[in-house]
Amino acid sequence: MLNSGNSIDLSVVCIAFNQEGYIEDALKGFLSQKTTLNTEIVVYDDCSTDKTREIISRYAQMHPEKIRLLFPDENQYSKMRTLPTITALGAARGDYIAMCEGDDYWDSEDKLEAQYQAMQAHPDVALSFHPAINLFPDGKKTNNVYLGDAVKLLSFEDVIKGGGGLMATATLMFKRCAVAELPAYLEGAPVGDMFIQMVAASKGGAVYVPGVYSMYRREAENSWSSERSALAKAHLLKERDAFVMSLKRTEKLDVAPELVDYCIARELAYLAVAALKSRHYDLTKQFLSESEALYKGVNSSQRVLSRFKHALPLLRGLHSLKKKFL
Known part of the structure; x- marks a missing residue:
């Protein structure tokens, strides 16, 4: 079970591993958000062997009121692929959770507020997402997630049929209470994002929020797409x-x-x-x-x-x- 609620409105959850060339962009995107929400930034580093942890620690020292660090003593991904996700989400204290992996970043300072307001307008929905852009090593950009310029409501079945690729991880915002039983589905799973979407969408589907962008690095070093x-x-x-x-x-x-x-x-x-x-x-x-x-x-x-x-x-x-x- 995930933790019970408290005064934190929203937790930004970031999972990183050996992403010294990217993690600073992610952290800057979190800290640049213009929102009235009381937010925390939970950064989980899975025993990076490069300077990722050093960069994260430096930012935490500059923003101790905002950033919480989760630094395990040994790599957890090697034990179970979804263990870092289970642990990081379990440490989140906010009523809402927004996710972003360490090699991706948010390209809009209004991301959190826009998604939160959309979810307030649709209180029966526990999951939201928005457009994402593929960013390749050569600088080329293509649409990763784009469903138009209007707010759309998707059914539970729509989300399931869309699979993990329907919503980039860095676009997700969901109610923490909706994923309380998530660990039971993630244990032993090869990936986590698809199951996060399915569990959260089982509570009313999902809302698509246009005009907010996250950058999804394709073929980035140490990323899922580079391993295949x-x-x-x-x-x-x-x-x-x-x-x-x-x-x-x-x-x-x-x-x-x-x-x-x-x-x-x-x-x-x-x-x-x-x-x-x-x-x-x-x-x-x-x-x-x-x-x-x-x-x-x-x-x-x-x-x-x-x-x-x-x-x-x-x-x-x-x-x-x-x-x-x-």
Whole structure:
């Protein structure tokens, strides 16, 4: 269970690891917020081996009234991937929580206030998010999350079908009381953001807030997106089993079994792509077959892989050329 409420209106939760080149942007984004909310900034550093912890400590010394540090003595991610998330969220004291990973940052000083006001206008909704921008190492920017210029209400089913990619982590704000049982879903899960969204959205869906931006660094050093091109078969199979186990648990949220199958099919398609990037072509075919057996046409990844399943090395080569020249 997460902590009970107190006088803090909102907790900003940041999880960092070896992000000395990025963490200062994240901290500046937190501290620049113009809001009437009583906020705290909870920064969890998972035993970085670079200067990340040194930078965080310096900012905490400058803003001791605002920043709280969580510095474990040993790396927790290596024990369980979602353990840092469980611990950091468990330490949050605010009635609301906003998240941002250490390599991302907020590009608007009005982010917190805009989201909070939108949630006040829709009191039955426990989750909100907003547009995000992909930021690549070469400075290129593309839309990551953009659903238009008007406020939109999404149903619980919309959120589930959108998957983890529907809402960038740095765009999330949710009521802490809505995720009190979150650890039960995160234990053993490969990733945390998708399950945070699902659990929070089970209390009324979600509200999309336009005009507020977070920058999501793609292929940043030590980020999730940078890890997906050299994975061992055993790792991918273990990840598959963890996704299936974790998604099956969501039936307790009154998710229809066919919707659970849809989610599993989607994640299997993404794992098939990871297997392709790692040159495990037999495993690519296995994951693709398992995905199609549950839900055919679940996403573009599945459809493209199906079209090229007899020429997977060619497909991988085309993908590499696209990344190199575009």
